[in-house]
Amino acid sequence: MPEPTTASIQAAVEARRDEIVQMLLHLVAIPSVTGNEGDAQRFVAETLRSDGLEVHSFLSSEEEIAPYVTHVGEQPSFDDRPSVVGTLKGRGESKSLMIGGHVDTVPVEDRARWEYPPEGQLVGDRIYGLGATDMKGGVVAAMMVPRILHDLGVHLAGDLFINSVTGEEDGGLGTMSTILQGYHPDGVVITEPTYQRVGVASGGSLVFRITVTGKAAHGGNRNQGVNAIEKFIPIFQDLLAWEAERQATVHHPLYDHYENKFPINVGSIRAGEWASTVPDKLTAEGRLGFLPGESMESMMEQTHQRVAAVAEKDDWLSEHPPVVEFFSGQFVAEEIPVDHPLTQAVLAAHKDISGEETEAWALTAGTDARLWIHFTESPAVLYGAGLLHLAHQSNEYNEVEPLLESIAVLTRLAIDWCGIADS
Numbered sequence: 001m002p003e004p005t006t007a008s009i010q011a012a013v014e015a016r017r018d019e020i021v022q023m024l025l026h027l028v029a030i031p032s033v034t035g036n037e038g039d040a041q042r043f044v045a046e047t048l049r050s051d052g053l054e055v056h057s058f059l060s061s062e063e064e065i066a067p068y069v070t071h072v073g074e075q076p077s078f079d080d081r082p083s084v085v086g087t088l089k090g091r092g093e094s095k096s097l098m099i100g101g102h103v104d105t106v107p108v109e110d111r112a113r114w115e116y117p118p119e120g121q122l123v124g125d126r127i128y129g130l131g132a133t134d135m136k137g138g139v140v141a142a143m144m145v146p147r148i149l150h151d152l153g154v155h156l157a158g159d160l161f162i163n164s165v166t167g168e169e170d171g172g173l174g175t176m177s178t179i180l181q182g183y184h185p186d187g188v189v190i191t192e193p194t195y196q197r198v199g200v201a202s203g204g205s206l207v208f209r210i211t212v213t214g215k216a217a218h219g220g221n222r223n224q225g226v227n228a229i230e231k232f233i234p235i236f237q238d239l240l241a242w243e244a245e246r247q248a249t250v251h252h253p254l255y256d257h258y259e260n261k262f263p264i265n266v267g268s269i270r271a272g273e274w275a276s277t278v279p280d281k282l283t284a285e286g287r288l289g290f291l292p293g294e295s296m297e298s299m300m301e302q303t304h305q306r307v308a309a310v311a312e313k314d315d316w317l318s319e320h321p322p323v324v325e326f327f328s329g330q331f332v333a334e335e336i337p338v339d340h341p342l343t344q345a346v347l348a349a350h351k352d353i354s355g356e357e358t359e360a361w362a363l364t365a366g367t368d369a370r371l372w373i374h375f376t377e378s379p380a381v382l383y384g385a386g387l388l389h390l391a392h393q394s395n396e397y398n399e400v401e402p403l404l405e406s407i408a409v410l411t412r413l414a415i416d417w418c419g420i421a422d423s
Contacts, residue, residue: 003420004152006352006412012151013408016144020407021122021400023047024140027103028120028129034104037166038080040136041103044143044164048086051146053162057082060166060177070296071371073171073329083174084164085183088146091421092157095186097414099142100163101384102174102368105131106392113394126397133386137398138191139164141384141407148411158418161185168368171329175368179375187342187379187417188372189410193386193398194361196354196406198346200381201254201362202369203261204290204333206299209283210235210307211323214316216280225278226316229271232282235322238310239264239286252291254335254362261364263289289364292335300326331366334373334380342379342417349413350383354405363388383409 004012013020032040041057049055060078090096108118108130120129127137142162149156161183165174192199212232217225246262255261266286272279290299307324311317336343338360350358363382372380385402 003415004154008152009148009408009411010353012148013404013411015151016147017400017404020140020144020404021127023143024127024132024137024398024403025120025122025129027136027140028127028132032103032105032131033107034167034169035076035081037104038082041082041084041164041166044103044139045082045084047143048084048162051150053086053088053146056085056087056181058177058181060173064180065173065176068176070330071171071332072167072173072176075167075173081166081173083166083177085178085181086146086162088149088156088160088162090156090158090160090418092419094156094158094419095417096159096161097417098161098163098183098185098188099145099191099410099414100161100165101135101138101142101191102165102168103131103136103139104166104169105134106169110394115395125400127400128395128397130396132396132398133193134391134396135192135384135386137386137403138193138384141191141403141410144407145410145414148407149414154415155421156414156418157421158186160414160418165368172368172371175371176375179371184376184378187345188369188381189346189413190367190369190380190382191384191406191410192367192382193384193388193391194382195387196350196383196385196402196409197358197361198343198350198381198383199363199367199369200338200343200360201292201335202331202333202367203364204294204296204299205331205366206288206296206303206326207285207328207330208288208303209285209325209327211325212282213320214278214280214282217278219276219278222278225280228279228282231314231317232284234314235307235310236266236284238306239266242306250291252293255291255364258364261289261291263287263364290333292333294333296330296332332370332374334370335362336373336379336381340379343381345417346381346383346413349409349416352412353408
């Protein structure tokens with residue numbers, strides 16, 4: 001059959017506008033905070049199955065993930081956390097493509113800050129709700145591609161996989177499990193909210209814990225104790241100094257425009273039990289970023305060295321050295337070339353549908369693309385509607401028009417990448 005025109009793809013997506021909006025509202029309304037993804041994944045699986053795809057729903061296990069726990073983190077539970085792959089079998093010999101993302105979300109921190117309910121509401125052209133942009137909008141976009149292909153009467157030559165995963169927010173459990181199930185497509189597009197730019201690089205990150213030991217004493221005899229908070233302050237200051245040093249001396253062409261391409265964030269501090277007692281222990285937890293080309297192991301070692309160097313200058317800390325640990329899922333940095341065929345195919349599909357150029361882009365955050373690139377031969381990029389800066393914030397939303405356009409782009413990409421079957 002002849003290749004569908006740009007106008008026909010756009011018209012097919014537009015015809016399903018209301019359906020797309022309602023599907024996203026329905027998925028947003030299903031709670032799926034990391035660790036509680038079962039109901040959302042059943043909805044995805046049932047929808048793909050009703051659309052005629054072969055659906056494979058599978059659970060991860062502690063034994064399966066054990067060799068990769070550094071990358072995906074220890075899991076409180078594997079129960080009722082299925083990952084889903086829907087397969088639209090190709091009718092010929094051509095490249096395969098996987099499109100998808102994660103259904104898990106972060107928790108709602110403060111409902112009072114939400115102007116519209118986090119369970120979802122359409123307001124004008126915006127779909128508000130927890131996960132609307134990060135990244136249930138992207139999951140819905142992926143799920144719609146087989147429907148649009150059906151409406152166009154297109155049969156692909158190569159296999160198309162629609163993948164919905166769990167556990168991305170704390171390391172990538174579902175994607176790692178998908179890889180271990182044997183899926184190694186010729187191209188992967190993760191529909192993260194990239195402002196419809198093509199994400200070709202993702203920063204690495206380490207989640208760290210620093211424990212500082214002091215000496216307890218009554219607050220009225222403060223000098224008889226050693227305040228663990230005071231001993232942490234120079235460590236914290238040195239972490240920020242290290243961030244600034246790296247910003248000035250380490251370079252990467254896709255990252256040098258960032259105001260802070262190596263963010264080091266201390267996100268929580270716990271110390272002390274009583275106002276009038278000198279605290280004898282402090283635990284600080286945070287996140288440290290790094291770039292493609294830098295290894296996770298090297299950054300861990302450098303972190304140990306920085307903290308040890310501060311401790312050596314302090315009489316107390318040199319005798320009671322702080323303990324540095326890394327926990328949860330650690331993110332390796334990754335990238336694929338801008339001139340890679342997959343990158344160019346997504347760039348071309350976007351231009352075809354939108355009429356405008358988009359750009360190859362790099363994120364300081366880590367994504368599941370790293371697992372495909374690190375553990376398989378499958379190239380992976382990011383592309384999706386939504387505003388990344390709204391992720392993990394109150395009043396998160398996705399916009400209808402960009403969402404529709406992204407579906408058209410992904411449909412065009414599937415046709416171009418997988419090819420059209422002869423019959």
